[in-house]
Amino acid sequence: MIEIADEHLREIRAHGERDYPFECCGLLIGRFENGRKVVSEPYAISNAREEAAKRNRFLIRPEELVRGERYAREKSLDVVGFYHSHPDDRAVPSKYDLDHAWPSYSYIVVAVEKGHAADLRSWEMESDRSRFNEEQITT
Amino acid sequence: MPVTITIPTPLRQFADGQSEIQVNASTAGEALDKLTSTHSELRRHLFNDQNALRNFVNVYVNDEDIRHADGPDTPVKEGDTILIVPSIAGGAAVLDEIAGKDAGGPEAGIPALPMLSNEEVARYSRHLIMPEVGMTGQRKLKAASVLMIGTGGLGAPLGMYLAAAGVGRLGLVDFDVVDASNLQRQIIHGTKDVGRPKIASARDRIEDINPHVEIETHDTKLTSANALNLFVNYDVIVDGTDNFPTRYLVNDACVLTGKPNVYGSIFRFEGQASVFWAERGPCYRCLYPEPPPPGLVPSCAEGGVLGVLPGIIGAIQANETIKIILGAPDILVNRLLLFDAWRMRFRELKLRKNPDCPVCGVNPTIKELIDYEEFCGITQQPETKPTMEEITATELKQRLDQGDDIQIIDVREPHEYEIGQIPNSKLIPLGQVLNRMNEIDSGRETIVHCKMGGRSAKAIEALQRAGFPGHLINLKGGITAWSNEVDPSVPKY
Numbered sequence: 356m357i358e359i360a361d362e363h364l365r366e367i368r369a370h371g372e373r374d375y376p377f378e379c380c381g382l383l384i385g386r387f388e389n390g391r392k393v394v395s396e397p398y399a400i401s402n403a404r405e406e407a408a409k410r411n412r413f414l415i416r417p418e419e420l421v422r423g424e425r426y427a428r429e430k431s432l433d434v435v436g437f438y439h440s441h442p443d444d445r446a447v448p449s450k451y452d453l454d455h456a457w458p459s460y461s462y463i464v465v466a467v468e469k470g471h472a473a474d475l476r477s478w479e480m481e482s483d484r485s486r487f488n489e490e491q492i493t494t
Numbered sequence: 495m496p497v498t499i500t501i502p503t504p505l506r507q508f509a510d511g512q513s514e515i516q517v518n519a520s521t522a523g524e525a526l527d528k529l530t531s532t533h534s535e536l537r538r539h540l541f542n543d544q545n546a547l548r549n550f551v552n553v554y555v556n557d558e559d560i561r562h563a564d565g566p567d568t569p570v571k572e573g574d575t576i577l578i579v580p581s582i583a584g585g586a587a588v589l590d591e592i593a594g595k596d597a598g599g600p601e602a603g604i605p606a607l608p609m610l611s612n613e614e615v616a617r618y619s620r621h622l623i624m625p626e627v628g629m630t631g632q633r634k635l636k637a638a639s640v641l642m643i644g645t646g647g648l649g650a651p652l653g654m655y656l657a658a659a660g661v662g663r664l665g666l667v668d669f670d671v672v673d674a675s676n677l678q679r680q681i682i683h684g685t686k687d688v689g690r691p692k693i694a695s696a697r698d699r700i701e702d703i704n705p706h707v708e709i710e711t712h713d714t715k716l717t718s719a720n721a722l723n724l725f726v727n728y729d730v731i732v733d734g735t736d737n738f739p740t741r742y743l744v745n746d747a748c749v750l751t752g753k754p755n756v757y758g759s760i761f762r763f764e765g766q767a768s769v770f771w772a773e774r775g776p777c778y779r780c781l782y783p784e785p786p787p788p789g790l791v792p793s794c795a796e797g798g799v800l801g802v803l804p805g806i807i808g809a810i811q812a813n814e815t816i817k818i819i820l821g822a823p824d825i826l827v828n829r830l831l832l833f834d835a836w837r838m839r840f841r842e843l844k845l846r847k848n849p850d851c852p853v854c855g856v857n858p859t860i861k862e863l864i865d866y867e868e869f870c871g872i873t874q875q876p877e878t879k880p881t882m883e884e885i886t887a888t889e890l891k892q893r894l895d896q897g898d899d900i901q902i903i904d905v906r907e908p909h910e911y912e913i914g915q916i917p918n919s920k921l922i923p924l925g926q927v928l929n930r931m932n933e934i935d936s937g938r939e940t941i942v943h944c945k946m947g948g949r950s951a952k953a954i955e956a957l958q959r960a961g962f963p964g965h966l967i968n969l970k971g972g973i974t975a976w977s978n979e980v981d982p983s984v985p986k987y
Binding site: 380387414415416417420421434437455458459460479482483486494 | 496502503504505507535538539550552554559580581582618
């Protein structure tokens with residue numbers, strides 16, 4: 356389960372629309388609380404993939420993640436997950452997402468159709484890497 | 495030796511909640527093996543089915559990415575810290591079928607790389623038996639694409655070695671035709687190819703070397719209008735050009751598209767090579783922010799080049815291109831290699847990224863491609879000045895035949911004069927023209943010539959500025975035009 360404020364969901368949707376037709380990406384900063392994740396703020400990251408691949412790929416470099424973690428630690432927080440957009444595709448993780456996922460983290464995917472944010476869903480990977488399970492979003 | 499491994503937050507649940515674990519090991523690989531043998535659940539998140547680190551798992555020893563050191567064999571000593579840092583990647587479903595190739599560019603993972611046929615396995619056997627290349631590396635080469643700018647001196651060995659090594663897709667950009675004067679060094683072209691487009695001749699040779707390579711020919715000049723669209727379709731760009739506007743164009747387009755630029759240049763007996771890759775080090779502009787003034791650095795056509803030199807520099811470029819594709823450590827980033835063929839010496843300079851670089855710095859001012867001819871001052875060359883009086887070779891011949899009193903001054907170098915002369919011409923090399931001005935009879939009409947007409951125009955300008963009172967006329971097209979229009983027995987070079 357993931358808890359995130361409405362205004363933060365709006366920020367994520369707006370980021371997806373801003374970067375359309377490319378994929379946007381960012382970190383979710385907050386706390387792990389008894390298997391639940393509480394997001395205090397989204398942290399936008401510039402998509403490190405080259406221009407040609409940005410339409411359907413994103414990459415957050417380790418240096419960027421380390422920077423995000425440092426920022427979180429200063430506030431006594433953690434990185435609890437990531438968000439990214441699927442331009443003109445469903446808000447469902449792809450096989451590629453699964454191959455590159457880490458356990459425990461939340462993965463929020465927002466579908467952006469013709470430049471407008473639509474469906475937004477959150478996912479967590481099964482710890483045996485077999486699949487993603489959708490998780491409930493509470494605001 | 496005891497070293498500390500820090501466990502990233504999402505993996506702590508598989509390590510009994512610990513954030514740091516100590517193990518005894520002498521290499522990074524050994525440390526990870528020990529960690530995952532005691533905490534077996536961790537293994538599937540860090541390693542794939544082939545027991546290689548997953549491509550989105552980054553391992554640092556202290557502050558150094560082990561990919562840039564010796565990989566899993568990177569030594570560790572007492573008190574070192576091993577950091578496991580995830581890169582986070584993902585994306586929409588559209589391209590899942592090529593996800594393996596797409597999983598991080600040159601350091602891509604193993605999953606969906608193309609397979610090798612038995613015929614290819616036999617062909618690449620000397621690569622396959624080395625663990626540094628192996629089956630995975632050879633499949634990476636097959637999955638890779640390289641765009642070569644130019645199929646001349648540098649492009650010749652490059653194209654041949656990249657094709658032989660099994661690079662899957664090669665793009666060739668050139669609009670030139672093969673000339674007899676190319677054959678001294680451009681070994682991808684043969685005597686039978688003189689007069690053919692270079693890309694057609696290069697294609698034939700590459701297909702002969704390795705029919706498994708897909709060749710894409712671009713019969714065009716590389717320009718600001720087409721460069722970005724061309725570059726995005728390739729993994730690595732190799733610069734085999736011979737002029738400054740194209741070199742800056744290739745550099746800027748590589749920075750803007752995030753591609754590595756494998757650079758080489760040659761002149762007379764000296765060559766340079768480097769890998770300019772803005773994500774990992776400096777770009778060409780960090781090294782040379784401004785081009786030299788036009789005419790200061792002569793081209794190979796004016797200054798000459800030892801035929802074997804582009805063979806050596808081009809082979810170094812091929813070497814680095816292959817290493818980039820394999821994800822090898824120690825590529826020629828942050829270093830400029832200098833080679834002097836006459837003294838047989840290699841030197842290496844350290845390069846640093848310039849934070850104020852206008853294209854790859856912190857606050858770039860160049861965000862799209864510009865007019866590179868103008869940037870390099872090419873449009874203001876002296877020979878385009880309308881004030882200079884000119885004569886064609888045919889007209890000169892007519893005037894000599896009708897007995898006009900004309901003196902001819904040849905401003906080329908003595909070794910060029912030896913190759914061929916216009917009858918009754920006097921040799922005064924450009925560099926001595928002002929000192930030997932008194933040898934030119936100012937009372938007679940004077941034709942000045944060189945090989946192509948550029949240096950003679952400079953000589954006339956210099957003489958006029960120095961106050962030479964006589965009537966000076968430039969021979970348009972130089973002795974080359976004389977050979978074309980008047981006397982084909984004078985050899986062209």
